[in-house]
Amino acid sequence: MKASNLELYNFRNYEYENISFSDGVNIIHGENGMGKTNILEAVYYFSYGRSFRSGGKEVIKDGEKEARISLSFENSQRKLESDIKFLSGKRKEIYINEIELKKTSQLLGNFICVLFTPDEMGIIKGMPEVRRKFCDSSIMPLRPNYIKELIKYRNILAQKTALLKSRQYETLDIWNEKLAETGSRIMTLRESYIERINQKAREIQNEISGGKEELNLIYNPSVKLKENYLEKLTEYKEKEKENLFCMVGVHRDDIDIFINGKPAKNYASQGQIRTAVLSLKLAETEIIKEETGEYPVMLLDDILSELDKSRREFLISKIKGKQIIITCTDIENYFNDNVNIIEIKDGKNVSSYR
Ligand SMILES: Nc1ncnc2c1ncn2[C@@H]1O[C@H](COP(=O)(O)OP(=O)(O)OP(=O)(O)O)[C@@H](O)[C@H]1O
Ligand SMILES: [Mg+2]
Structure with a gap:
């Protein structure tokens, strides 16, 4: 996977670059x-059709009506050009080779990148939602139908919640059946992905820590794997009528993460957490390589200065042969190879003035 050229037009603090x-x-x-x-x-938008930050119409430069970003990239099959237009009122149009996509899901899998930012420590420390999001975003580019299941599930869940809140129970069983059907499919994919990333991330964590740290990820679904999904929903029917919300299902799944057998959330040190996130991200890139035959583009936001020397060297040794786009505030060159330095000042690419 290779990104070759990015154009920004009224995107955030860029006028045209x-x-x-x-x-x-x-x-x-x-x-x-x-x-x-x-x-x-901007680059991340071409993988997921959304931002890893707030996104939405905030990306349009202050005082402007619309923004556009364009990326030329290459995957193992072909060279492509993609454009995303941001229009006022949250509207967005996505094009590949000038043909407008009907759905964002059609974008997935064309250009694959993996993002690594200090915020990602939330995968270990944060709420279950952060871990579900990590898992879901990792599956998405590999299984473009997955996002359809997630959207379907979210819609059914919203309908069922509305019924509970308005105390209309007649069709509850039908909604539960629909939830069980979609929810089971989501569970199956999450289960196999977590098992797979666990194996890879364990090996990497073991290698970085010189055999001292054992990482373990265990899927902790809301409906247990041996339980019948629909039966579980039915079991909770009366409780849900009391509490007016959907109490069980994949929207309440979690991933338990352990380091040396202890819950990482409560026991792990900052450094161990960083290492674990690094292991997960590198594991994610390996899975993408296995599935698609090529490495994703790695986007690293301010990450080198956060890592100590040995972990930094490990990361650098692992990114050989991949395209990486990395941000930093100090120009210390940790890389021995040739690097392309892009100098940014107030929303302008001033590289040519160096
Ligand atoms: N819609 C917008 N219109 C104009 N400027 C914007 C818009 N959204 C964000 N900005 C500006 O973009 C700048 C932030 O850019 P960015 O987050 O890329 O900075 P950075 O170089 O990564 O900084 P840091 O080193 O602190 O992480 C801020 O100055 C912010 O005000
Ligand atoms: Mg920044």
């Missing part, structure tokens, strides 16, 4: 608030 990426390491350098993360955000 054109940025070329090289095959290997690309360093986006600049002071705080200059627009480095905005570039990663």
